[in-house]
Amino acid sequence: MTTTLTTEALTLGYGDRTIVSDLSLSLPAGKITTIVGANACGKSTLLRGMARLLTPAHGRVLLDGHDIHSMPTKQVARRLGLLPQSPIAPEGITVTELVAQGRHPHRRTFARWTAAEDEIIADALEATGVLDLADRVVDELSGGQRQRVWIALALAQQTEVLLLDEPTTFLDVCHQVEVLDLLTDLNRSRGTTIAMVLHDLNLAARYADHLVAVREGTVHAQGTAEEVLTEHHVAAVFGLDARIIEDPTTGRPMVLPLGRHHVRGLRDVSPVNRGNHHDAGKVSPAS
Incomplete structure (x- = not known):
């Protein structure tokens, strides 16, 4: 049992x-x-x-x-x-x-x-x-x-x-x-x-x-990892603005923290508008 x-x-x-x-x-x-x-x-x-x-x-x-x-x-x-x-x-x-x-x-x-x-x-x-x-x-x-x-x-x-x-x-x-x-x-x-x-x-x-x-x-x-590690949940739980992409090795979500000094074209994007990792693969072009 x-x-x-x-x-x-x-x-x-x-x-x-x-x-x-x-x-x-x-x-x-x-x-x-x-x-x-x-x-x-x-x-x-x-x-x-x-x-x-x-x-x-x-x-x-x-x-x-x-x-x-x-x-x-x-x-x-x-x-x-x-x-x-x-x-x-x-x-x-x-x-x-x-x-x-x-x-x-x-x-x-x-x-x-x-x-x-x-x-x-x-x-x-x-x-x-x-x-x-x-x-x-x-x-x-x-x-x-x-x-x-x-x-x-x-x-x-x-x-x-x-x-x-x-x-x-x-x-x-x-x-x-x-x-x-x-x-x-x-x-x-x-x-x-x-x-x-x-x-x-x-x-x-x-x-x-x-x-x-x-x-x-x-x-x-x-x-599942896909259900929990969304940009919305990461922001709510950790207070962290992050990009979620697909791990090229496992296909699982991968969390990429966004600091103030290493962001390309994402400064004006709020985490509440990026609710899941499926949208995260669409990286904004560099400004």
Whole structure:
């Protein structure tokens, strides 16, 4: 059975400050969802709420139709994993030791370690391309290597749903693509439902089956990349005047921000008059 994760009128915050308000969202099962939005719009708070790290002020998070806060902790951890933004590994821990922590939700108290678990860890290390780093201390690795190790931990946890908060942060372009390709492989080979927060709109468009744009703690738009990444929505969500063209590699929308100094013949064109990316291919002539 494919696991479903849904929010119903979810309201989240810290103290008296509301960050996410009356937000309803259903992650398409077995698909990749990317969540985009301006800084401080509630993206990370939403993921924390969906992972049961925050208690809703109102509304519910449902895992296969059951309120996630009513479920036993280990049961949730066996089915849903969260890779937070900039996770911190214990000092001196090796790659294998860190990845092995992904097996904790599946183990009984005082149970003996088994060969089957060693095999799961080895498979996770191999799938993420870090098997040759198994005995290295995590602190000694590069940013890209560490991120692959954290994803290996998530693989070893063998959850049906994986939430990732900005998994490409601090990585160069090569490693960003490498990590997103790895997550796509995971989705396609295991059917894992993936939801991740990304800042790069073009990478979000390229890798998403479903895209969600969050504005001020609510869902402003959701759907395919073509439906969400229109010039109107980009302006509304990010306050950004942009041109949307077709990515020549994927056919997906590509966002071209318009600054004040690098615009050819577009200075008098308002974003509200350029409602979708189909019109965006008609570039005005240079003045």
